[in-house]
Amino acid sequence: MTETSPRPLRVLAAMSGGVDSAVAAARAAEAGHDVTGVHLALSANPQSFRTGARGCCTIEDSRDARRAADVIGIPFYVWDLADRFREDVVEDFVAEYEAGRTPNPCLRCNEKIKFAALLDKALALGFDAVCTGHYAKVLVDEDGNRELHRASDMAKDQSYVLGVLDDRQLAHALFPLGDTVTTKDEIRAEAERRGLAVAKKPDSHDICFIADGDTQGFLADRLGKAEGDIVDEDGNRLGTHEGAYGYTIGQRKGLRLGTPAPDGKPRYVLDISPVTNTVTVGPAAALDVTALTAIKPRWCGTAPEGPGTYTAQLRAHGGETEVDAELVDGELRVTFTEPVRGVAPGQAIVLYDGTRVVGSATIATTTRATAAAV
Numbered sequence: 582m583t584e585t586s587p588r589p590l591r592v593l594a595a596m597s598g599g600v601d602s603a604v605a606a607a608r609a610a611e612a613g614h615d616v617t618g619v620h621l622a623l624s625a626n627p628q629s630f631r632t633g634a635r636g637c638c639t640i641e642d643s644r645d646a647r648r649a650a651d652v653i654g655i656p657f658y659v660w661d662l663a664d665r666f667r668e669d670v671v672e673d674f675v676a677e678y679e680a681g682r683t684p685n686p687c688l689r690c691n692e693k694i695k696f697a698a699l700l701d702k703a704l705a706l707g708f709d710a711v712c713t714g715h716y717a718k719v720l721v722d723e724d725g726n727r728e729l730h731r732a733s734d735m736a737k738d739q740s741y742v743l744g745v746l747d748d749r750q751l752a753h754a755l756f757p758l759g760d761t762v763t764t765k766d767e768i769r770a771e772a773e774r775r776g777l778a779v780a781k782k783p784d785s786h787d788i789c790f791i792a793d794g795d796t797q798g799f800l801a802d803r804l805g806k807a808e809g810d811i812v813d814e815d816g817n818r819l820g821t822h823e824g825a826y827g828y829t830i831g832q833r834k835g836l837r838l839g840t841p842a843p844d845g846k847p848r849y850v851l852d853i854s855p856v857t858n859t860v861t862v863g864p865a866a867a868l869d870v871t872a873l874t875a876i877k878p879r880w881c882g883t884a885p886e887g888p889g890t891y892t893a894q895l896r897a898h899g900g901e902t903e904v905d906a907e908l909v910d911g912e913l914r915v916t917f918t919e920p921v922r923g924v925a926p927g928q929a930i931v932l933y934d935g936t937r938v939v940g941s942a943t944i945a946t947t948t949r950a951t952a953a954a955v
């Protein structure tokens with residue numbers, strides 16, 4: 582198993598304005614590649630996105646990326662992908678919540694923007710690869726096949742949000758930070774040594790296109806308030822809400838229920854029904870999931886044949902769990918060795934074989950230990 586890119590390439594470095602993408606671009610240039618930096622303008626009104634150096638799509642970020650490119654000594658451009666971003670990421674995000682599902686907009690952005698729209702444009706312009714600051718590795722096996730693997734440092738691994746990449750996209754992906762076994766402080770120290778002003782810039786958090794971090798308010802502005810009932814597992818009305826879209830499976834806070842549970846323990850969101858506009862709550866144990874089905878599978882290589890045993894990751898910062906999985910009629914069917922908790926339709930499940938990313942799919946239904954499929 583070897584690293585990719587043994588020869589110099591024409592590389593388009595996606596520069597968000599943060600420290601990771603700046604160091605990645607600098608390392609690519611230092612490795613001898615012909616690097617051009619590009620910042621993606623993802624909002625028609627950048628000031629509507631998060632400001633104060635906390636997002637990846639603001640005017641400040643564009644300026645920070647340009648300054649970093651100047652220090653590295655590479656050409657720099659800003660590309661307007663606002664329309665694609667609105668359609669493929671923001672509108673998808675709203676539609677998924679409206680349907681009672683919990684999407685991952687960062688994963689969708691990687692799939693639709695950074696490794697679809699951006700890569701297509703890069704290849705059309707004669708570039709060989711797109712470089713990003715993600716912590717993951719692309720390796721080549723003895724047969725010449727490219728594989729996506731976890732980063733050397735599991736604490737920073739971001740392969741989960743890259744599990745949507747297919748063969749063609751992996752063939753043109755470059756992740757210079759994937760082999761870094763260092764702390765984030767050391768990455769910042771490297772940026773400072775290189776003279777990059779973003780060395781002390783805070784990491785981005787939350788969702789870049791929700792300026793104030795208020796997801797429920799963002800959705801309410803677009804979907805309108807729609808009062809409905811919050812009920813227990815027996816259908817007893819416990820309270821009301823202003824829109825079922827504002828809740829996620831496993832949520833504990835913000836339920837505002839006046840009636841305590843009979844056992845005095847916290848309640849959690851168990852189900853969201855957009856049809857009846859009802860939110861069902863219950864005990865933590867009722868969140869235990871034993872199996873799921875997932876749709877729209879995307880494979881980082883050849884699709885697996887027959888049943889297999891893998892490890893799975895169910896959220897960007899979650900741990901691994903052992904599963905048995907099989908592709909049946911285009912649908913991924915997964916059984917957990919041990920029950921897992923708080924799995925929501927709309928989320929991605931990413932399968933691993935050791936450190937290798939096998940592929941990902943979107944969770945459609947779950948089977949609970951104490952309830953019927955949701």
